[in-house]
Amino acid sequence: MSKSLPELTGSDFAFPALQTHIERENAPLARFPLIERMVVSRGTKADWELLSDLHYKAGSLPIGPRFWKLTIDDRTIGVLVTSNPKGLLKERHRIFPHLVITGEDTQICNTQRYKFVNGNFRVVARFVIDTMYRGIGAGYRMQNIVSRMEGNTYMEIQSSMSKFNMFGQKAGFRFVKPMNSTKFESGIKFFRSHFTSNPQDYEAIVAEVMARPPAEQEIILAHLKEFYAKNSVLEKTGRNREKGPGRIAGMNLPATIKAVQQLVLASPMYGIWKNPDPKVDIPRELPLTAFDWQGPGERFNWERYREWEASRA
Numbered sequence: 001m002s003k004s005l006p007e008l009t010g011s012d013f014a015f016p017a018l019q020t021h022i023e024r025e026n027a028p029l030a031r032f033p034l035i036e037r038m039v040v041s042r043g044t045k046a047d048w049e050l051l052s053d054l055h056y057k058a059g060s061l062p063i064g065p066r067f068w069k070l071t072i073d074d075r076t077i078g079v080l081v082t083s084n085p086k087g088l089l090k091e092r093h094r095i096f097p098h099l100v101i102t103g104e105d106t107q108i109c110n111t112q113r114y115k116f117v118n119g120n121f122r123v124v125a126r127f128v129i130d131t132m133y134r135g136i137g138a139g140y141r142m143q144n145i146v147s148r149m150e151g152n153t154y155m156e157i158q159s160s161m162s163k164f165n166m167f168g169q170k171a172g173f174r175f176v177k178p179m180n181s182t183k184f185e186s187g188i189k190f191f192r193s194h195f196t197s198n199p200q201d202y203e204a205i206v207a208e209v210m211a212r213p214p215a216e217q218e219i220i221l222a223h224l225k226e227f228y229a230k231n232s233v234l235e236k237t238g239r240n241r242e243k244g245p246g247r248i249a250g251m252n253l254p255a256t257i258k259a260v261q262q263l264v265l266a267s268p269m270y271g272i273w274k275n276p277d278p279k280v281d282i283p284r285e286l287p288l289t290a291f292d293w294q295g296p297g298e299r300f301n302w303e304r305y306r307e308w309e310a311s312r313a
Contacts, residue, residue, distance in 0.1 A: 032136035034072060038288035040145045043069030047076045048126070055128045062125040068146045070129070070138060070288065077133050080146050081126035085156060087114050091270030092156070094176050120278075122150045124157040140170035141291035144273070147171070148300060149286070153278040158268040172296025173271035180267055183231045187264025190227050194220060200265060205257055217253070224256045225249070232263055273297070 047069040048061070062083030070078030093100045099113060124147075129139055147155040157168055168175065181187070188199060197204035209220055229248050251259065276299045287308060293301040 035136060035138065035288055038070055038072050038077070038138065039285060040068060040070055040142055040149070040288055040290075041285040042149075043067040043076070043079060048079045048081060050076050051079050051128045051130060052126075054131065055126055062123070065125070066122075066150070068142075068149070070142050072133075077130040078138060078142055079126070079128055080124065080142060082122045082146065082150055082155075083125035085117050085121035085123050087117060089156075089270070090182070091158070091176055091179060092272075095272060120153040122147075122152045122155055124155060124159075137170075138288060140167040141288050143167065143171040143173075144291050144296050145286055145288070147273050148275065148277065148282045149284060151275070151279055151282065153275055155273045155275070157271045157273075159271070168269075168271045170296070171273065173273045175269045175271040178267045178269050181264055183264050186231070187227075187260070190260075191264070194223060199261070202257060202261060206254060209253060209257075221253050221256060224253075224260055225251065228256060228260050228263060232259070276300075 044067055045061075045065075048065075048067055061081065064084035066082045068080045068082070069076050070080075088101065099117065101110065101113070105113075124143060127139070127143065129142075143157075155173075157173060159168060191199035191205075195205050195208055197208050199205075209217055212220070225248050248256075274297065276297055280300070282300055283305065286305075290305070290308070293304040
């Protein structure tokens with residue numbers, strides 16, 4: 001139907017504006033046809049290696065990885081990797097203040113806190129969909145289904161992309177307000193004392209350093225490495241700790257600048273999803289459309305599952 005709005009007036013013009021609004025009852029929702037043939041199931045590291053080059057963290061895997069794959073006609077088109085949770089996480093503490101460590105905690109209390117976190121949390125650590133199948137609703141559906149399959153009470157995610165792409169929100173995750181890195185203030189002071197370029201402008205910083213004499217370049221690189229080694233928790237845990245200072249010593253200028261920028265400027269959004277069926281043995285193979293059997297935070301619809309199983313017989 002068409003509706004005439006009041007005239008728009010200005011100093012030099014006056015004309016009627018029209019706005020057309022069309023409504024259709026019971027209109028079918030647009031749906032990618034091949035989505036009916038997509039299946040979520042347990043995968044392997046080999047599945048990750050098929051698509052890892054499409055991920056910005058292609059060269060590494062988190063601690064305690066478990067692999068889940070999205071397939072169409074047995075061809076892997078998506079991989080989600082979950083991992084063990086971090087023992088301490090300031091964003092998590094905003095939602096669970098009782099998990100904050102205080103100076104009055106005993107060793108037993110701290111041990112039980114870590115046991116609780118490890119026993120009830122998993123993390124969406126890596127997630128990649130083949131470029132041919134992006135934008136069709138596969139991402140948020142798979143994220144929700146895998147979170148159910150993992151079976152833990154809570155699934156976490158830290159993602160900078162969640163500021164721009166709502167796949168996490170559509171999967172049922174709730175997000176807290178982004179927080180600056182704990183090294184933000186000291187990091188900005190470091191950048192301003194060494195460079196005139198914007199701390200966020202990687203290319204400009206590299207160009208600024210490369211324009212200086214080689215001897216000065218070496219000094220700046222040494223200062224970058226010193227700051228990174230002193231402030232990076234990542235370098236003091238897991239596999240990086242085992243490699244020792246030799247790993248940082250071998251980093252070139254571009255890699256070191258990126259590492260310091262990530263340390264100082266990163267402010268990924270923290271999201272969490274609460275499982276409505278914690279510790280329930282959800283089937284380890286489900287159609288991607290199983291997401292639509294119930295709401296993102298509702299209990300798993302076993303009746304629809306049995307209908308799907310019967311249709312495959």
